[in-house]
Amino acid sequence: MQPQVDKIFQTMKAKGLRVTPQRLAVYADLLARSDHPTAEDISSHLNQDAPIASQATVYNSLQALRKVGLVQEVLLEEGVCRYDANLEEHHHFRCQSCGEIEDIAWDLIQPIDFKALRPALQVQNYQITVHGYCDRCHSK
Amino acid sequence: MQPQVDKIFQTMKAKGLRVTPQRLAVYADLLARSDHPTAEDISSHLNQDAPIASQATVYNSLQALRKVGLVQEVLLEEGVCRYDANLEEHHHFRCQSCGEIEDIAWDLIQPIDFKALRPALQVQNYQITVHGYCDRCHSK
DNA sequence: CTTTGTGCAAACGATTTGCAGGATG
DNA sequence: CATCCTGCAAATCGTTTGCACAAAG
Numbered sequence: 001m002q003p004q005v006d007k008i009f010q011t012m013k014a015k016g017l018r019v020t021p022q023r024l025a026v027y028a029d030l031l032a033r034s035d036h037p038t039a040e041d042i043s044s045h046l047n048q049d050a051p052i053a054s055q056a057t058v059y060n061s062l063q064a065l066r067k068v069g070l071v072q073e074v075l076l077e078e079g080v081c082r083y084d085a086n087l088e089e090h091h092h093f094r095c096q097s098c099g100e101i102e103d104i105a106w107d108l109i110q111p112i113d114f115k116a117l118r119p120a121l122q123v124q125n126y127q128i129t130v131h132g133y134c135d136r137c138h139s140k
Numbered sequence: 141m142q143p144q145v146d147k148i149f150q151t152m153k154a155k156g157l158r159v160t161p162q163r164l165a166v167y168a169d170l171l172a173r174s175d176h177p178t179a180e181d182i183s184s185h186l187n188q189d190a191p192i193a194s195q196a197t198v199y200n201s202l203q204a205l206r207k208v209g210l211v212q213e214v215l216l217e218e219g220v221c222r223y224d225a226n227l228e229e230h231h232h233f234r235c236q237s238c239g240e241i242e243d244i245a246w247d248l249i250q251p252i253d254f255k256a257l258r259p260a261l262q263v264q265n266y267q268i269t270v271h272g273y274c275d276r277c278h279s280k
Numbered sequence: 281c282t283t284t285g286t287g288c289a290a291a292c293g294a295t296t297t298g299c300a301g302g303a304t305g
Numbered sequence: 306c307a308t309c310c311t312g313c314a315a316a317t318c319g320t321t322t323g324c325a326c327a328a329a330g
Contacts, residue, residue: 018304020310040294054312059295064310075215079294079320093261108257110250114270117248121233123272130254132263158329160285180319194287199320204285219295219319 004031004085008070015068022053026061030071030085036092036101038080076101076129091128097137104130144171144225148210155208162193166201170211170225176232176241178220216241216269231268237277244270 008027012019029042037045043058053061062083065071074082076094082101091104114123148167152159169182177185183198193201202223205211214222216234222241231244254263 016309018309020303022311038294056296056313057311060310063296073218075218078213078215078221081218081294093258093263096264102261104258109252112249112268114272118233118244120275121242121270121272122274122278123233123270124236125272126268126270128252128266128268130261130263130266132254132261132265134262135260138260138262156284158284160328162286178319196288196321197286200285203321221319 008065011068011070012064017064017068020061022057023061023064025052026058027065027070027085030065030083034103036074036076036082036084038082040080042083074101089125089127091130093130093132093134095134095137096131097133100134102134104128148205151208151210152204157204157208160201162197163201163204165192166198167205167210167225170205170223174243176214176216176222176224178222180220182223214241229265229267231270233270233272233274235274235277236271237273240274242274244268 005024005028008024009019012023017023025046026042029046030037035041039055039059039062042062043053043055046052046058062071065085066073066083070087071083071085072087074084074092076082076092077099086103089106091106091109093102093104094100095102109128112126114121114126145164145168148164149159152163157163165186166182169186170177175181179195179198179202182202183193183195186192186198202211205225206213206223210227211223211225212227214224214232216222216232217239226243229246231246231249233242233244234240235242249268252266254261254266
């Protein structure tokens with residue numbers, strides 16, 4: 001088991017939530033994937049061989065994980081919510097042709113000091129969303 | 141009628157789409173609002189006194205306007221799609237407490253040269269989404 | 281008279297919820 | 306044994322679609 005998975009035990013127990021096999025499976029699946037799956041993606045991937053977690057439980061688990069801060073929502077397209085267990089701050093690129101989503105490392109972009117720009121706002125975090133065409137689609 | 145509204149005639153006709161009273165009403169409503177209303181917001185606002193456009197027509201009109209580039213989708217929260225007729229590039233701030241959305245002027249933030257950072261990506265546009273607490277919620 | 285758009289209601293897809301039964305502490 | 310969680314199915318919410326009629330070119 002990857003070291004990162006340990007986090008769920010500390011984090012969830014600290015908030016009084018149980019670490020059930022289903023929640024663990026959802027979290028492990030998210031950690032193991034580099035893409036940003038939807039709830040449906042996770043559900044079908046998880047249950048492809050044997051039933052691990054019902055659809056409702058996947059949704060519930062994602063909410064629980066989100067509540068304790070282990071996963072984040074990612075909103076890049078209309079109509080679907082994607083999830084991400086990569087808690088390092090990062091930005092996103094989305095290909096307008098194939099829909100592929102690519103992370104953009106936080107360090108690549110010079111930090112923006114919103115405190116200086118807009119002192120009235122108490123900024124918690126920010127992300128940059130980049131739209132365009134990926135290498136593969138572009139070269140077609 | 142505001143000068144901006146004229147745009148719809150040129151733009152839609154150029155693409156072979158008709159400027160119907162409903163589409164005009166939806167567009168004018170969007171131009172007149174500084175917030176970023178949902179389709180439902182627009183529909184109820186438009187029809188509060190007299191029936192102007194059915195719900196389906198509001199959705200269709202928004203798609204038509206989006207297709208010709210007069211309005212943009214704004215994805216800031218899960219489950220709802222917001223719309224914006226402000227075509228000047230800009231960023232968004234969303235208050236995590238009251239949900240209020242505020243524009244952040246494009247010029248406020250130093251442009252990012254993605255071509256230099258990630259030459260493989262053909263970047264069309266990008267926006268920054270800032271989360272935090274607005275002045276009002278923060279001072280509570 | 282052919283094309284495009286509207287309105288209604290039904291269909292849809294993603295997500296949530298109510299509730300009975302199970303597992304956990 | 307009290308609490309929390311799961312699974313199922315039904316419900317909900319935002320959005321889309323099929324179809325008949327109306328309007329525009």
